[in-house]
Amino acid sequence: MQLVVARIGRAHGIKGEVTVEVRTDEPELRLAPGAVLTTDPAATGPLTIATGRVHSGRLLLRFEGVTDRTGAEALRNTLLIAEVDPAELPEEEDEYYDHQLMDLDVVLPDGTEVGRITEVSHLPTQDLFVVERPDGSEVYVPFVSEIVTEIDLAEQRAVIDPPPGLIDDRAEIASGKEDGGKGEDGV
Structure with missing residues (x-):
């Protein structure tokens, strides 16, 4: 089974690194160096992760064969897709694919x-x-x-167990005034 695990963002620097919008709870497993990912659009891949690092809270990846900013920019908005065994379950009890x-x-x-x-x-x-x-x-x-x-x-x-108004029109309008929203003089 194929799962989208990330979307490639902007190029970072001049050596082929790209920012990545992570779409998996397991980036250390799915986006590790050596991982081979298919892509959407398919013509862009497959891509093999050469290196990965976190910079200013963003994951940066570099792919084999992409060595400059021009190559990195050509990957922008590409979806990265991992092949996952359908029987595989997330590590945490309350996590789901x-x-x-x-x-x-x-x-x-x-x-x-x-x-x-x-x-x-x-x-x-x-x-x-x-x-x-x-x-x-x-x-x-x-x-x-x-x-x-x-x-x-x-x-x-x-x-x-939705709050009122989330899935229907049962919304309750709260008013801070007891008199139905009228002023002090009842008008």
Whole structure:
């Protein structure tokens, strides 16, 4: 099975290094020197990682055969794809690969159907489930433990306990005033 593990960003310096937007929780395993990765677009690869280092909080990689800035710039926006055994599981208990979460049924604690996961979107602050509802509309569910209370791979479901307004129009508007928002004189 193929998993996107990173996206190549800007060139860094003049010796062929590139910045990388990491899309795996296991960069030390997937993006280690010697790793051979396929690419999207396919014509760019495969690429073999020659070196890797962290600089100012960003991962920098250099690939075999890419020795200058021009070569590095030509790789910009290329997706790096690792071949992963489908039976392989993440090291941590509460971690999941995207492919494990795709097509899970999403239900409320009482079993009410919400929809199914069609995409896992990785944002800088948190991950989101894109959930397709039975009517074809989509709802975005933050993948945080306060909302996603259970992932049951055996039952192929994710249980969510959303706050009011996240998946429906049950939003409660809080007002700091007891009188329904009127001024002190009742107007």
